[in-house]
Amino acid sequence: MSDFSLGPNARSAGYRLTGFDEIGSTNSEALAAASLGDPGGIWFAARHQTAGRGRRGRQWHSVRGNLAASLLIVPDAAPEQIATLGFVAGVALNRALAAVLPQGRFRVGIDGMDGADGRSRIALKWPNDVLADGEKLSGILLEASKTPDGRSAIVIGCGVNVVAAPEGTPYPATSLLALGVERSAEQVFEALSDAWVDVFALWDDGRGIAAVLELWRSSAAGIGAPVAVSQDGVVRRGIFETIDAAGRLIIRDEDGSRFPITAGDVHFGATASARS
The missing domain is CATH 3.30.930.10 (Bira Bifunctional Protein; Domain 2)
Known part of the structure; x- marks a missing residue:
């Protein structure tokens, strides 16, 4: 009960x-x-x-x-x-x-x-x-x-x-x-x-x-801040720019290129390292 x-x-x-x-x-x-x-x-x-x-x-x-x-x-x-x-x-x-x-x-x-x-x-x-x-x-x-x-x-x-x-x-x-x-x-x-x-x-x-x-x-955490996303052991780093109309996380690299992320483990700021 x-x-x-x-x-x-x-x-x-x-x-x-x-x-x-x-x-x-x-x-x-x-x-x-x-x-x-x-x-x-x-x-x-x-x-x-x-x-x-x-x-x-x-x-x-x-x-x-x-x-x-x-x-x-x-x-x-x-x-x-x-x-x-x-x-x-x-x-x-x-x-x-x-x-x-x-x-x-x-x-x-x-x-x-x-x-x-x-x-x-x-x-x-x-x-x-x-x-x-x-x-x-x-x-x-x-x-x-x-x-x-x-x-x-x-x-x-x-x-x-x-x-x-x-x-x-x-x-x-x-x-x-x-x-x-x-x-x-x-x-x-x-x-x-x-x-x-x-x-x-x-x-x-x-x-x-x-x-x-x-x-x-x-109400999102980390928009505009450094982010690291781990996907099957591969880590992509950049700036968390936004989420798009499909809910994908958009990362901006140092050269300004933008990449959509559909899944992964996310770490911000000081924790934006290679941890998974």
Whole structure:
């Protein structure tokens, strides 16, 4: 049993929820539901995940009290549009965290005011992370499946370090509690479920992706700064110029040439090294 509940906007929009105290993987649970013909619009949320996974087959480390949440949807959109749902999730997570963080303490987006300590900031890291003070606070994983009638089912998994962050990760990590913010996984999930409704409606089966990407850019980490992207052991360095209309990261080399990046591990500033 769990105390998870949907936010009022999510309930009004007809979303459903199955909550767990502990589960192997919320993404696996959502994929199983898709294989059984669930029509989508259902969240699976847990405060402890024992077999979570991240991008590129990595393990997603989580402790009891952190949030693991996965949403199953069956969108009516072209494959190239479905691929941009990670940006929808990123903007929604960013909004959810802004809703649960103490007002005025943290800055959200590149145009907001600094927090009381002069540096606190929540930002989106390409392609699918949320950073706090430059450290990973949350991650997103998209997985695809097929419904029994052949439609594309998409699972959007979100993990938030609520009470603790893993150690020894390729990119430094933090938690809400380490930032001095005491919130529960249930509170973060309720805010996320509501934030998702508005951003998903803006996306509009891919027709509104330009507006979503503009929101993503406005809260992005590292635009205009040195960046290193590792792809299968090859590292490309340059300036993170923007993300394009397809959501690709655009790097500008020293000679001014621009290169689109579709996937890779990103490091900024002092961490823009050959780490992978």
